[in-house]
Amino acid sequence: MHRNPAIIRAMSPSFSRREFIASGTALAAGIVVPGWAEIFQSGPDVDAVRAEAADEALAQAAKLGASYADIRVNRYRRESIATRERQVQNVSRSASYGMGLRVLVNGAWGFAASHRVDAATARTLAGQAVAIAKANAALAARKVVLASADTVKATWTSAFTRDPFDVPIDTKLAFLMKLNETALAVPGVSFVSSQLLLVDEHKYFASSEGSRITQRLVRTYPQFTTTAADRARGDFQTRPVVDRAKLVGYEYVEDYPWLQDAEQAGHEVVEKLKAAPVTPGRYDIVVDPSQLFLCIHESVGHSTELDRALGYEANMAGTSFLKPGDAGTRRFGATIVNLVADRSQPGGLATTGYDDEGVKADKWSLVRGGMFVDWQTTRELAPLVGQQRSHGCLHSDNWASVPFPRMPNVSLQSASTEVTRDELFSGIKRGLFIEGRGVSSIDQQRYNFQFGGAVIREIRDGRLGAMVKDAAYQSRTPEFWASCDGIGGPASYRLWGTSADGKGEPGQTNAVSHGCPPARFRQVNVLNTAGSS
Structure with missing residues (x-):
């Protein structure tokens, strides 16, 4: 036929x-x-x-x-x-x-x-x-x-x-x-x-x-x-x-x-x-799921891809600040930070029954209690870090494309009890609330980054205030996640995603989602991006 x-x-x-x-x-x-x-x-x-x-x-x-x-x-x-x-x-x-x-x-x-x-x-x-x-x-x-x-x-x-x-x-x-x-x-x-x-x-x-x-x-x-x-x-x-x-x-x-x-x-x-440009400086920030998903994608999703850590993607997509022996030994963030990879999450763009080498969809921890504990793996990669089973991360974007390791849905877990957005604002004297995509960049090791937002509002004395523009928060991946001291509850959890995550040479695209509640980060450097392309 x-x-x-x-x-x-x-x-x-x-x-x-x-x-x-x-x-x-x-x-x-x-x-x-x-x-x-x-x-x-x-x-x-x-x-x-x-x-x-x-x-x-x-x-x-x-x-x-x-x-x-x-x-x-x-x-x-x-x-x-x-x-x-x-x-x-x-x-x-x-x-x-x-x-x-x-x-x-x-x-x-x-x-x-x-x-x-x-x-x-x-x-x-x-x-x-x-x-x-x-x-x-x-x-x-x-x-x-x-x-x-x-x-x-x-x-x-x-x-x-x-x-x-x-x-x-x-x-x-x-x-x-x-x-x-x-x-x-x-x-x-x-x-x-x-x-x-x-x-x-x-x-x-x-x-x-x-x-x-x-x-x-x-x-x-x-x-x-x-x-x-x-x-x-x-x-x-x-x-x-x-x-x-x-x-x-x-x-x-x-x-x-x-x-x-x-x-x-x-x-x-x-x-x-009509908004005024942001004044650069150190701010306590609360990041909405509509923006935090992108930070998770770039700083967590890509850094925990084992093929990147092994140098297999260095020519095109880059490497990772994490090393193959870091699982179980390296602190990634604050103790309240738990990040999970999940190929079975309802509605997730990377959700599937089985990956492209027939491995059943899996769910596993990448960061538990702030510690980096595991990688994204395939049947070929798993033995290289002493694992007997793959986590099911092989994917190709077309029948004519060579299958290779791609990101699963990677998500920040909610707090165990209900924590509202207003509760995250409380205690912030001078801060910013960041929603949506803006001007963003991250280095090839997924270490240094800056992420902007589409809608950014001031937080003054625990209350949401006027909109500002041309703002981006800047940090290093471990420092940023270490500064997290508040995470929203289950009711505030949202699933966001991208249909065009690029990787590889020749390039392929992957659809992937990232779920999270809003989260609070203390004393993060904020830049004024006016004039950035």
């Missing part, structure tokens, strides 16, 4: 929603946004052909000398709808289907992939992958040893109640246009852009150890940005509302109060335009 990757896009420089609908979704140059049935040929033999190709590839790899092999036969669907004010900017659909085979020969990896899914192509892939593995083995500094794994035969589907790919484009456009109108109705808002991203993954995994796993994952990602401009002064400010993607269906669009957020973002961006 032959499946070519397909990208089908409809674009327009300035289509109103009314014109878009009236055209019957026919856009520039007569292009029509097709239904998914037009993109994918389907038939009752799809699963049978897929299984036959996978079995043939594994058998041929073994015949050619592979001590281990696994194959992924995956289908991806993506849809993106973008608007600005009352115009449709872009509607695109893309689809891809193919298989990628990984083999281990003489302690070295080989990989080959194809968009053709059939037995003959599978045999060819096996020959290519084995040849590559043998060439790699001649140059390898060490032999790959895999941690043990269970033989699994399972089917797993992420939780959703409404398939977003069954929802008409008209309905999705109506949602985005209503979002825009709500923000534009706030006096002073100049521009609004919004977007809806949808992803559907169908994944089939088979290994020479006997595992056979079928999975489906559905992600939904609404986002928007409001802008207020002061033309007389030549100034403008933005308030992005992003990083809320979740592993759920279209019910996320229908059930969450997006219009309320749009109105609030409108008021905030107008206020931000």
Whole structure:
């Protein structure tokens, strides 16, 4: 069976929603946004052909000398709808289907992939992958040893109640246009852009150890940005509302109060335009989950990737200030700080049933009581730090991509009792409350960093005050987490995430979430970022 990757896009420089609908979704140059049935040929033999190709590839790899092999036969669907004010900017659909085979020969990896899914192509892939593995083995500094794994035969589907790919484009456009109108109705808002991203993954995994796993994952990602401009002064400010993607269906669009957020973002961006620049100095800060998730991602998520600590990503993504022998011996933060990796967290973007080498989703501590205690691992990495089992962190972003270690959902645990945001503010004489993304950077060892916010307000004598702008907090990872002396309770816990975490060379993207309550940090250096790009 032959499946070519397909990208089908409809674009327009300035289509109103009314014109878009009236055209019957026919856009520039007569292009029509097709239904998914037009993109994918389907038939009752799809699963049978897929299984036959996978079995043939594994058998041929073994015949050619592979001590281990696994194959992924995956289908991806993506849809993106973008608007600005009352115009449709872009509607695109893309689809891809193919298989990628990984083999281990003489302690070295080989990989080959194809968009053709059939037995003959599978045999060819096996020959290519084995040849590559043998060439790699001649140059390898060490032999790959895999941690043990269970033989699994399972089917797993992420939780959703409404398939977003069954929802008409008209309905999705109506949602985005209503979002825009709500923000534009706030006096002073100049521009609004919004977007809806949808992803559907169908994944089939088979290994020479006997595992056979079928999975489906559905992600939904609404986002928007409001802008207020002061033309007389030549100034403008933005308030992005992003990083809320979740592993759920279209019910996320229908059930969450997006219009309320749009109105609030409108008021905030107008206020931000009039806000005074922050005065640099030392502040007690309370960081909202909408910003703290990014700090967790960069300073904790990436620093606890074992491949980075071993230097495997030094050329592209960098290394880590943590060393391979630090687990169980190095203090990472205050004793109230507990950070957990979790591939099973409901709604988490990195949540799955099994990773891309068939290891069941795991949950484990990275930092416990302020001590760094464990790494993110795969079957190859686990033995390098004396572990018998993988934590299930292997992932690839496409059937044609080589799977390699990627970040799970990494989250800060709430306080054991209810602690409100106001309680975190109490006792702060001069401080800042930071929400959302701003200007941010971190070094290649995930040690020195600065993170800005989208909305920043003063805290004066325990009370929330006026908005300020151009602020970013700056610290070093262990010092920052050591300064944490207050964490919100379970009711304040929120899950945020990014759909485009980059890593590797050639680069791949990973979707990952980070949950946390608001948290308080004492005497943190705050910079004025005016003029930063």
